[in-house]
Amino acid sequence: MGTGKEIPTANKKFSIFRDNDDIMGRWEVISNPYTVQITSPKKSSKMGGLKSFIAYQLTPSFSNVEVSRRYKHFDWLHDRLAAKFNIVAVPPLPDKQVSGRYEEHFIEHRRAQLQEFINYMCRHPVLSTCDVWIHFLTCTDEKQWKQGKRNAERDQLVGANFCMCIEAPEKEILSSLVDPKIDESIIYIAKMDQCIKNLMQTAQDQQKKSASMYKREFTRIGESFFCTWFRI
Known part of the structure; x- marks a missing residue:
């Protein structure tokens, strides 16, 4: 136990x-x-x-x-x-x-x-x-x-x-201070969301290339080093 x-x-x-x-x-x-x-x-x-x-x-x-x-x-x-x-x-x-x-x-x-x-x-x-x-x-x-x-x-x-x-603190905050911050956050989140989508798409593209085209290239590089090592 x-x-x-x-x-x-x-x-x-x-x-x-x-x-x-x-x-x-x-x-x-x-x-x-x-x-x-x-x-x-x-x-x-x-x-x-x-x-x-x-x-x-x-x-x-x-x-x-x-x-x-x-x-x-x-x-x-x-x-x-x-x-x-x-x-x-x-x-x-x-x-x-x-x-x-x-x-x-x-x-x-x-x-x-x-x-x-x-x-x-x-x-x-x-x-x-x-x-x-x-x-x-x-x-x-x-x-x-x-x-x-x-x-x-x-x-x-x-x-x-x-x-x-996320729990907000139990404290009254002036609307004049909060509203501009909320507007800034909404704009920031929208931009960040698009940036993350672009980043994810780039990562997926690179992953596909690594499994196909890049894999062949890296294999050729590895084989070249392998052959060079045994020739030495």
Whole structure:
């Protein structure tokens, strides 16, 4: 059973302060840091052996209760995090693999890559305490797991709507000061939204090129170095 440590919760506070003439904001540091170890990847199957997969065992330090997760669970988690926190740099997962995915060296390599992803998540002041991440780390019951997935997929506080959970201070502010700031913010948000769309489109274009045209070019460069090394 668990060690009695408190499970991290998403009650982080966002502090706004003045630095000279600039208004700054920051999340509070993680008050209850924890780690998660991913170990013992092993081949499993279901549907009478018709479908095989690799299961990874995750053990959070705040509970010491092991959970089993497949790569597709990580993939689902990444999609939910990217949708909810679209201004947070969620690190990428290792690429999907079709051939050779049951070979021992590939399994260990992917385990190490997933461990890097988990380490980043544990250190992040926002992602490390969000509900979908904690559900991913702690749920051991299949029925509760599916219910938690449905809840995450129906979450309305995603993207810009996440700002709806910000609570304003209980203080009266003059309209003459607030209205201009609101107008500025509306203009800024509209421009930022378009810039993010342009950035996402550029990233998608580069990703497609990296998987096709750039891949061939990089392969040729790598082969040239390989041949040069053995000739020397």
